[in-house]
Amino acid sequence: MSSDLELPPLPPRVSEEEAEHYYHGLHSKPRLIARTGEPWEHTPCPEVYFRTKSLMTVERHEKLMELWEDNIAFKVHDILNQNQVNWSSTDIVRIAYDDWIHGDNILWIGVWSSPTRLSYEVGIKVAQQCQRLLYDHGITNFEVELRESDLIQTSRNQRAFPPLLKPTDIIDPTAILREPFTTTLGITVCGHYMPCAEGTAGFFIAVPGVNKLFLVTAHHVLFPGNENKHVEYTNKSQLPYEVLDQGIVIVSEESRIAGVVGQNDAESQAIREDAELEKKKAERRVQVLKEFVEELRSKWSVDASRILGHVIFSPEIVVTAGAKLQQYTQDVAVIEVDASKIDPADFHGNFIDLGNKFTVADLTNKLRGNLTNPRFFAYPGNRLFGLTGTIPKEEIREPQMLDASGDPCLMVLKRGKSTDVTVGKANTYASYTRKYPSVSERDNVVSKQWLVIPLEEDSALFALKAATNICDVAYVTPIDFIMDVIRRFKPLANAYIMNAQSPMQRDEM
Numbered sequence: 042m043s044s045d046l047e048l049p050p051l052p053p054r055v056s057e058e059e060a061e062h063y064y065h066g067l068h069s070k071p072r073l074i075a076r077t078g079e080p081w082e083h084t085p086c087p088e089v090y091f092r093t094k095s096l097m098t099v100e101r102h103e104k105l106m107e108l109w110e111d112n113i114a115f116k117v118h119d120i121l122n123q124n125q126v127n128w129s130s131t132d133i134v135r136i137a138y139d140d141w142i143h144g145d146n147i148l149w150i151g152v153w154s155s156p157t158r159l160s161y162e163v164g165i166k167v168a169q170q171c172q173r174l175l176y177d178h179g180i181t182n183f184e185v186e187l188r189e190s191d192l193i194q195t196s197r198n199q200r201a202f203p204p205l206l207k208p209t210d211i212i213d214p215t216a217i218l219r220e221p222f223t224t225t226l227g228i229t230v231c232g233h234y235m236p237c238a239e240g241t242a243g244f245f246i247a248v249p250g251v252n253k254l255f256l257v258t259a260h261h262v263l264f265p266g267n268e269n270k271h272v273e274y275t276n277k278s279q280l281p282y283e284v285l286d287q288g289i290v291i292v293s294e295e296s297r298i299a300g301v302v303g304q305n306d307a308e309s310q311a312i313r314e315d316a317e318l319e320k321k322k323a324e325r326r327v328q329v330l331k332e333f334v335e336e337l338r339s340k341w342s343v344d345a346s347r348i349l350g351h352v353i354f355s356p357e358i359v360v361t362a363g364a365k366l367q368q369y370t371q372d373v374a375v376i377e378v379d380a381s382k383i384d385p386a387d388f389h390g391n392f393i394d395l396g397n398k399f400t401v402a403d404l405t406n407k408l409r410g411n412l413t414n415p416r417f418f419a420y421p422g423n424r425l426f427g428l429t430g431t432i433p434k435e436e437i438r439e440p441q442m443l444d445a446s447g448d449p450c451l452m453v454l455k456r457g458k459s460t461d462v463t464v465g466k467a468n469t470y471a472s473y474t475r476k477y478p479s480v481s482e483r484d485n486v487v488s489k490q491w492l493v494i495p496l497e498e499d500s501a502l503f504a505l506k507a508a509t510n511i512c513d514v515a516y517v518t519p520i521d522f523i524m525d526v527i528r529r530f531k532p533l534a535n536a537y538i539m540n541a542q543s544p545m546q547r548d549e550m
Contacts, residue, residue, distance in 0.1 A: 046176050048169065052080045055161055059083070064188065066093030066139060067513045068495070074152060075164030076186040077172050078145060096494045096513060097135040098450045098468050099146050105180050106438070109133065110471050110489070111368070113178060117148065118473065118487060120170045124163055127153045129192045132492050132514070133470035135448075136186075142446050146183045148175065151190030159187070192474055193512060224383055225394040225425065227456045230258055230349065230376070241457050242376070244391050244428070246527070246536045254378040254385050255536065257523065260355050263374050350378040354530040360488040362526070369518050370488040373526050375533065390541035391428040393454070395420070398461045407464045407496055410452045411443040426454075427541020431520050437491065438469055453493060465515065468492035474516055490516035 055063075055073055059081045063073040083091065105113070114131060121128045130151035137144025148171055152159045168185040175183050230242045242258040355374035362371035395404065401420040408418040421427070432451065440451040444466055451467040472492040493515045520538070527533050 046181065048172055048176060049077070051165065051169070052076065052078055054165075062091050064094060064136075065091040066095060069190075069513050071151075071188040071190055071513065072154070074159050074187040074189060075161050075168050076184065077168050078184040078186075093139045094136055095139055097137055097142075097144060097446065098444065098448050098466050098494065099133055099135045099470065100448050101439075101469065102146070102180070102182075104178065105133070105183075106470070108178055108180075113174065113180075114471070114473055116174055117150075117171055118475075120167060120174065121150070124167050124170075126150075126159060126163065126167060126187075128475055129153050129190050130472060130474045130516075132472040133468065134492070134494070148172075148183055148185045150185070150187045151192070152187055154189040154191055158189070190513075192476055223394065224388065225392045225456075226428075227393070230256075230262060243523075245378075245388070245539050246375075246533075247385070247539050248533060248536050252385050253380070254383055254388055255353070255533070256350070256376040256378055257527065258374050258376065259372045260358050260374045261372055263352060263355065263376075348379065349382055350376045353377045354527070354533060356526065356529075360486060368489045369522050370490075371526055372518075373523055375527060375530070388539070390539045392425040392541050393428070393456050393462075395424045395426050396456070396462055397424075404462070404464070408452050408454060410450065410466075411445055411447065414442050425541075428538070429540045431538065434519055434521050437467065437519060440467070440469060452496075464496040465493040466496060467517075468494065472516060491519060493517055 055075055060073045061070075062083070063076075063081060064071050117131055118128075121131075128150055130149075132147075132149040132151075134147050134149050135144045136147050136149075150167070150171070152164075164187045168187060171185045172183075175181070175185075224245075226244060227241055241262075242256050244257055246255045246257060247253070248255070352374055353376070356371060359371040361368045399407070405416075405418060405420055409416060437451065440449045442450055442452060444450040444452075449469060451469075453465050453467050454462065455465070456462045468491065470492075472490050473487055474490050475487045495514075524536070524538070527536055
């Protein structure tokens with residue numbers, strides 16, 4: 042297929058200032074390499090006056106939706122490979138100035154920043170070739186942009202030491218602190234012989250007739266290097282910081298009391314009584330937190346006491362795995378959970394602890410997206426948000442919701458150790474990622490993924506590896522593919538995801 046349509050003129054060569062500030066407002070501030078489109082609008086004023094930009098999902102484009110996956114996307118990859126571009130990702134997004142939400146539809150190409158930077162000359166050649174490809178397929182309302190972007194795999198190098206506890210009501214001073222140590226989703230795990238490399242486990246599954254629990258995580262989390270035999274539940278405690286915070290509260294309230302010493306008017310008396318009450322509350326919290334720390338130290342200081350279970354199934358990592366319309370990365374591990382850590386008969390399904398990062402109204406409004414959407418989310422009184430089903434794969438491509446701008450999207454929520462609770466929008470177009478290849482895998486490193494865009498800056502980043510590695514977007518794998526991989530293992534052929542509010546009953550096992 043070809044087209045006689047003439048490509049629009051290119052903008053001026055990317056200047057150093059444009060390269061550094063073109064994506065002003067995005068979390069990672071990626072460096073622009075080359076692009077098509079209109080000349081850059083900027084001001085000679087200091088950086089604070091650069092207009093900020095945001096990432097958005099793209100309105101449904103019938104022709105692109107039909108041709109992108111496994112067709113145009115692969116042709117884009119061919120162009121990149123033919124020009125020897127060490128690319129990391131290809132996405133379909135919309136980027137808009139915050140004061141002009143319409144923005145531009147973008148074929149967004151990420152390029153590894155090392156070992157050498159891609160030149161503007163090669164970048165603009167690729168941009169034009171990709172735009173020509175789109176025009177040849179009748180897609181004329183997309184620009185092409187290349188930026189520096191390194192793909193980060195979300196496992197961290199940290200040591201930690203948590204137990205498995207039950208969530209408690211928010212009135213408990215330890216309620217938020219104990220969340221990382223509970224059976225709610227977001228458990229941090231590592232291989233027994235690789236405690237310095239940890240990651241987050243996904244969700245619990247069960248098998249009818251089997252009195253056991255299984256926990257799903259990624260292969261690369263448990264096997265970052267040598268073979269591992271055990272899985273260790275691990276997390277870094279934040280308790281010392283919380284105790285310090287309460288100590289500051291005590292000092293603050295003592296200062297309030299001292300400020301009204303000798304004053305007996307009604308206002309001073311009210312301040313004195315309120316400060317004394319808050320001081321007592323803070324002192325009680327400090328005591329409870331100290332006792333909680335001692336409990337952790339006394340029960341979970343020995344390595345053997347932190348073994349959560351053992352891996353029963355973890356096939357090797359394979360990219361472009363599954364059926365034709367899947368082709369995702371096979372990166373799965375299943376842990377058989379020791380019954381001494383979680384009693385299967387007392388486990389009530391998959392829950393996310395929503396914590397206290399957002400108010401009830403704020404999180405509810407974020408997840409609703411658009412006022413025309415039905416209210417599908419009700420904030421639970423005990424903070425425990427139960428999972429009661431999965432998203433059909435058809436709805437990923439054709440979501441039934443709208444975002445604040447009126448564009449189709451799927452609102453998603455995650456809780457992770459580094460990011461706490463975060464809200465994002467799942468893209469309607471598949472993305473492709475390419476990890477930095479080793480000598481032995483140069484021809485087999487591309488994988489289909491689904492892109493998640495952080496909802497907004499104050500909702501934090503949807504995925505974060507460490508303080509020095511900030512990401513603008515996250516990539517996820519659909520759960521139906523993960524379950525397909527798991528069910529290939531005969532003992533887990535009938536495995537199912539445990540819905541919340543559906544505790545396992547012994548007569549069902």
